[in-house]
Amino acid sequence: MKEEIIVKDEKNKKLLMGLLFDGIGMLSFTIPLVGDFADVIWAPLAGFLMTYMYKGRVGKVAGILTFVEEILPFTDIIPSFTLTWIYTYYIQKKE
Template identity: 65%
Template sequence: MAKEKDLKYRNLFLGLLFDGIGMLSFMIPGIGEFSDVIWAPLAGWLMTRMYKGKIGQAAGVVTFVEELVPGLDIIPTFTIMWIYTYLISKDKN
């Protein structure tokens, strides 16, 4: 049980960190959107590593698209996935 709780809070911390990194492109006009081209595939891959199975793969695709499309960086996809996984989903991890 302790290991599951550690994973839960590790994923929350990493999710908040990754959402923050994704939002950094708003801080650097011009260069910010270029950085999304690098961050989008990395963020999608990180999401699939954090959340296994088909739900993690789907979240990885959503994260990739959200980070790639200009203006959508404000959506905290990692945090939303954490809320879904640990607070909403019937299959509690």
Template identity: 60%
Template sequence: MNTNKVLAKKQTSNKTAKLILGILFDFIGMLSYLIPGIAETLDIVWAPISGFLLVAMYKGYTGKVAGIIGFLEEILPFTDVIPTFTLTWIYQYIFKKED
């Protein structure tokens, strides 16, 4: 198999994995709405984890900005419904069209 084909297949697999993980992480972030009373505590714990995961998943400037936005989105009240991970994936692979 051609090296370019193998690389393209790996990049597609990586993009798909990031999308699936992003949807899962967005769902985790929204779980606080399902458990009344402890939502604020969950958000305090999840906010830095969310920010770190975004920085780790998306390198460079995009990851840093997404990490800050993700942290703020989780720590601020009533913003958990914003799917930051999925929106970052869309920005990275559709708008910027990066591999």
């Protein structure tokens, strides 16, 4: 029972952190010229955070995809942290 609560808390914490990080990534999209410079800083940080949050193959692949998504122009709208959370806790869980 106690282990189930810890897992649920971790799941919720990752969702909230992912929403926050997706929001930060989308902020650079709203500022036309500053956003491109901010992406150069945010992209590697977002890739690292993704790898840190999700261990194993999922974290590595998601970290690379997040880096690419953040560094490419006009892709900041994609909520990569939230999509990884959905994949981890709903899609992968079913397999």
